[in-house]
Amino acid sequence: MDEQLKHRILMVSDFFYPNFGGVENHIYYLSQCLLKLGHKVVVMTHAYGKRSGVRYMTGGLKVYYVPWKPFLMQNTLPTFYGTLPITRTILIREKISLVHGHQAFSTLCHEVLMHARTMGYKVVFTDHSLYGFADAGSIHMNKVLQFTLADVTRAICVSHTSKENTVLRSGLPPEKVFVIPNAVDTAVFKPAPERLSYDEIVIVVISRLVYRKGADLLVEVIPEVCRLYPNVRFLVGGDGPKRVRLEEMREKHSLQDRVEMLGAVPHAKFFDRSILHSNLGGCELWIVNSQYTCGRCPRGMDTEISFLCLVLPEDMIVLAKPDPVDMVQAIQKAISMLPEIDPQNMHLRMKKLYSWHDVAKRTEIVYDRALRCPNHNLLERLSRYLICGALAGKLFCLVMIIDFLLWHLLQLLQPAADIERVPDIILPQGQHGEESGDLLAHSISRLQILRRSLI
Structure with a gap:
């Protein structure tokens, strides 16, 4: 050698x-x-x-x-x-x-x-x-x-x-x-300098749209969250066989203006527009990356069956059972925590935790x-x-x-x-x-x- x-x-x-x-x-x-x-x-x-x-x-x-x-x-x-x-x-x-x-x-x-x-x-x-x-x-x-x-x-x-x-x-x-x-690459994901506004809350779901990632849960969770919060919108990123079910749900509940299907897109197209990250499947790489999303992902929200709790500190996550009712309650809890979040502080904490x-x-x-x-x-x-x-x-x-x-x-x-x-x-x-x-x-x-x- x-x-x-x-x-x-x-x-x-x-x-x-x-x-x-x-x-x-x-x-x-x-x-x-x-x-x-x-x-x-x-x-x-x-x-x-x-x-x-x-x-x-x-x-x-x-x-x-x-x-x-x-x-x-x-x-x-x-x-x-x-x-x-x-x-x-x-x-x-x-x-x-x-x-x-x-x-x-x-x-x-x-x-x-x-x-x-x-x-x-x-x-x-x-x-x-x-x-x-x-x-x-x-x-x-x-x-x-x-x-x-x-x-x-x-x-x-x-x-x-x-x-x-x-x-x-x-x-x-x-x-x-x-x-x-x-x-994560800390040079790519940095907090935004401006103060965040919570007049409109954007929930980002980024995952391959397949059964094992929990895409079926979205079909029941999204309509209920939209009913409870008129100022909430969803950005759904990723593609897969379950995308058809999500599009059918959007048509059935007339949520075309509140649920945007983006397909497979680069990081920046999501992270420049997100405030709350909701990953229903348990892909911890996306969850950790989301904490760098210009400081706009104050809480990772995941099912208890995944290993998110091993990836993020306890005060950064809200866990839920793989049940639509419990997941809606977890989203409500996460939304209520938004005003308490300091994006710059969160970014610095995550920067120390994970390095390539x-x-x-x-x-x-x-x-x-x-x-x-x-x-x-x-x-x-x-x-x-x-x-x-x-x-x-x-x-x-x-x-x-x-x-x-x-x-x-x-x-x-x-x-x-x-x-x-x-x-x-x-x-x-x-x-x-x-x-x-x-x-x-x-x-x-x-x-x-x-x-x-x-x-």
Whole structure:
């Protein structure tokens, strides 16, 4: 490994820019901070429309948009072994030392982690969401997660509740799972200097409009809140299959002028217009971000089944049961607290609680521990899959044996020595992000030369 680089990390997920969401933000900001710490970071995701091949982002972050098209909800079609050749090439060309996969719903993440373990790389997995145990989708997803995490080196969850959920779903030993919360970009979210007016209260709901995010609760909550408060309006951000129900509710109760459906939009379009944030689904990244919303989100309001209480201080939240009546009462309580809020003070408090630089340093510790773990041969690894179930365990072992044989076949057809290594572009620490504009401008000609050998 180059002495100037601490770790060479490959971030993998189906969810990355230009798609927009919590996982995408997490990967981007974490990667930028890791670059500042002196690591090499490369992102691997599928192609988005015409965005294919190798692209460079702020700070010299390299992104491989592999030529796989999304199949369902920005996920690629499961192929098991179809991604092995390109994964092997990227790992060797970039001289990767560790692979970090994100999100249990990402097909690409599961496949690349499987190939990386077959090739002997250390892998880390971050689980970003909570899932159930009863519905058909969760049952199948939990079995896939059990397969992936059976041989994962280390895992990261964004809260203690998420850790308990992941351990129960996957059977992963708790000592392998670390808790590292999400954070916010304090340079983007700042309080507004003017004094807020409460003549009109805007309640912002920002979430993927799906069942598990609580979108169905909105259908009953919104009409009742509008009836109780004539000065309340709703901004509903996000898209999904439940959007149709919300639009039907708006038509039924004639609330077109009080309920605005914005679809998937950038941060600023919400946060410049919000006073109260109501997230009915429990996505703590959006909740924490909302506290920076120009100081206009004095209370996060969430259901008791989520882990918001682990993200925000008690005096910043109002919890409710996942019941429309209880949630309406919680909104009433939150609205009554509005005059007591000091946006500047809230911003300063949240700024101290969550920082991407802190997240990156804690993630760096997980990487260090993962790389110190001993390597295991194929038989030792297969023993971990066997205990995943009487039938599933044997099936998992068969999948891994075939993957192992295909990898050795690729080794014969294209030896690793024949794969060209990519030269590293190392930016001095402290010269990334906004501070690196001049340095990147001087490096652009070199990037163009390298690009021809990368694509």
